[in-house]
Amino acid sequence: MSSHLSKQTVEALPEAGSREWWLVYLLAPIVLGGFAIVLFPSLVYDRFVWQYLWGPVVADAAGRPVVHDGVRAVTGYNIVNTVTYLVAVGYSLPGLRTYLRHLNVTFDARLAYGFAPIIIAGGAMRALEDIGLLGDFSVLFITPTIYLVVTAVAVLALGIGAVARNRGLLSIPGTVGVVGAIWAVGAVGWAFLYGATTTAPLRLWVPVATTGIAFGVTATYYWGTGFSDVATLRHPMLVLAVFGQMWDAAQNIIGVTFLGYSPKMFLTNLIYQATGFVGSTFVLKLLVTGAIVWYLADAKDEMNQTWWWLMTFFIGAIGLPMGVRGSLRMMLGV
Template identity: 25%
Template sequence: MVALPDRLDTSPERLWLATFAVLTTALVGGSLLFRDLVYDRFLWQYFWGPVAADGNGVACAVNGDSGVEYIASTTSCAASEAAGEIVAYPGYTLVSEIGYIVVLLFALIGVYLLLERLDIGDSRALFYALVPFMLFGGALRTVEDAGIAALNAGVEPLIPFPWSAFIISPFIYVTVFGVTLGAIGLGVALESQGYVERYEYPTGVIGTVLLGGSVLYLAYLGATTTYATINWPVITAVLGGAAVATAVTWWLIVRFKPSINDGTGLMGLVIIWGHAIDGTANVVGLDWMPALGAGRNLVPKHPVNAAVVDITSSILPPSVLAVTGDTWPFLLIKLAAATFVVWIFEDELFEESPRYTILLLVAVLAVGLGPGTRDMLRATFGI
């Protein structure tokens, strides 16, 4: 008699697809059978509701018996929540961020299997080729922020809701992933036809063109509209501060513990820089906008950022906060976390599984550089 495991097709690709099908079926089936619990109080409240509220430029969205209502008043939102109604606010929650991390890890496994099937992705060149796409993701998200600023100014946005949902988290990750995958596919096709020596070259060029187009569009809005501007001191402060923070961190590594970067090499420098952009953009955007003549400070979009602000404010006296601000610990946390990640990626990981190691490093950079680029551009263009 043949053992059961021998009779099963345990192909990793089939197993991944089967898992995807089971999870999708469970969510769809649960939404139909237990709508209030699965859809209304989970999928809608933590994932689609925040996107809908963000896309309509309101304070919150309320899912009631009569349908979804978009509310502009924060007081009314609080009252609806106190009354036990299902309320979704723009931005992230702890639940949604955990969900995004799980989806990201699952997607990374799928991408790894795809790259392995195509026999590509084991070169560090792919890491550098994908850096423009991470910047593009942050810039594209800022295009949606510009759309909300246009709505508030009574102007039709470039991409109206619900189409703008494709460039709002979490759907923007799918959008950028699809664009990136298409660029890699085109690069592979060009390489196979002998037009280029390596597929990474056209891939990086496509990402750079997309990034440039997005930033030029935002610059156009800043130069020609009343709801956007161009704050040169802001982008100078963010890029300059990130460069200094990266240089100091790198010097400390090289001077006192060079073994930290033995495995990643220059990729480690890029990772630290990407998270320095995120940390510096938060410090500038949340604390120093008035000092730079760029208007009022921005509001933190992530629970972690808000928690750092709350903790710092509760520890330091107002006299100190007036000088230092309350977001600078976030920059230190980002630099420390990035350095730790660089340290754990040793040579052995690249030798044993180069594809998955590079993909993990891409993900690590993306979770810092993507949001950091958005925060930097939001502050730069006043949206």
Template identity: 20%
Template sequence: MGVEEFFYRYFVEPIKYNQGYNPVNTLVYAIILGVMVLLLYKMLKRMGIKVDERFFLALVPYIVLGPLMRAITDKGLLPRTYLTVSPGGYFVIAAFAIASLFAVWRHLGPDERLYPIYRDFGWVLVGGLVFIIIINWGKLSARWEYFKYFIPSLAVSEAFIWALAKKFKLIADNKVLFYTHFYDATTTFVGIQFFGFWEQHVLARTLIDLTGTPAVMYLEKLLVLIPVVYILDRMMEDEDPELINFVKLVIFVLGFGPGTRNLLITLLG
């Protein structure tokens, strides 16, 4: 198999024919993500921008932007191209977020005003996508019954995390991450169990096939998150705290983004 055929089979076809992820592209995308995390962190350090609550709040609209763009693309309101579906769409949003941050920083430096200006520009972009939904609302068929399944499922799953956080300090110290990823697991569970959707990611798809139920997503989240946060909190205690915070921010995005995408795709019909 030549390089071109290999690339087409494992990277182009899954996007072109909506086949989901495979072990090869999953590994490559994971490596790219890891490299990007380190490069972005170094960039923030050189810019004098701290990874704190102010930065997180300023980043929220860009976190919303990715799943919103993906959802309206899947509903045909934006053209389906390599730049509007995952992972290309997320690279585009990341590029927007980085370029916007750099532009504001060039003008203000690491000034207190940087955060609200950067945040507001992101909300303008989100507003543009919401406007597209509004003017095309007649083409959509909202499934309001979605909440009949989603709300009780979410309540039970988050109550489970609340109970675990009472007993285990590791989970209590990272409960936002666990809450967020159980939100993601709930959107997957409801979408597959009640609305006939399917799982795109390799590990989750394999577990669902083996167990016969999308409820296994909750177990998968625990099996992945617990060792990850253990490594970050217990084995990397001497590392830069801001690096740990940035990695946790990325983990949050990896739960909130897909979860919100799932919710919107299912809800919009």
């Protein structure tokens, strides 16, 4: 029965790659989620969406636990929203890949480095929300809504870049970089201006230390890979991925060791609590990043290049905003 139903479902779906297929791809999660909430509001919305997804966002904006229909939600990451966000990212990758192909985007290091300022701006905006400077807009810059905002800006920048390229004005990576740089400079500058105008001590040594550690580890990585036969290990995108992850690791070890913070990510905090070792996050990041980078370098010539680009960029894009956010928060004592 189940096999017959599955076969009928597959046959009813439009041809893969058609406009109708993409319409189903985009609307299916919304429609299925909407039906589930209507049919099982207490189970799906109260006990899943509210308690683990939306509730933590509201709690983060409010700065305290919040209650809806008797269900309490607390701020922070948990195993449910962590897995849900990873699944959502995986589901979105085919659509992102098709959009980039439609714009005739070249998947190269220039594009990755063009995106870096937007990613940094996202981390800075998250720090501004932590500080309490965004007012009623704070809910837009809390996980997961901040990812939607940053993605929307990136998608818009790509579209503007395609128009600029077609008119011979500026390349797509250049346009994306300009949009991101304006946003990043504004957000980071706002944080520094706030710090300079408050009575709280401004720990300028924190961003110097975190970026210094990240640059140091990345430089050591680059120097060490010169002794390897795998030339791809020095690919600019892999270097960016290492730097992004090490910036996140650096802000964690500075915060835990010297300022009394604990890791915010669910998995890293779990390992830190289990081991009690202040350098656990740094060591974990170092080992995992090294293994992933080695795999991507080795698989570059065998893997589909678009997928390789997306996977490699994703590794760096996870670390960069965390490094920026943590560094700015600790600099301002938040």
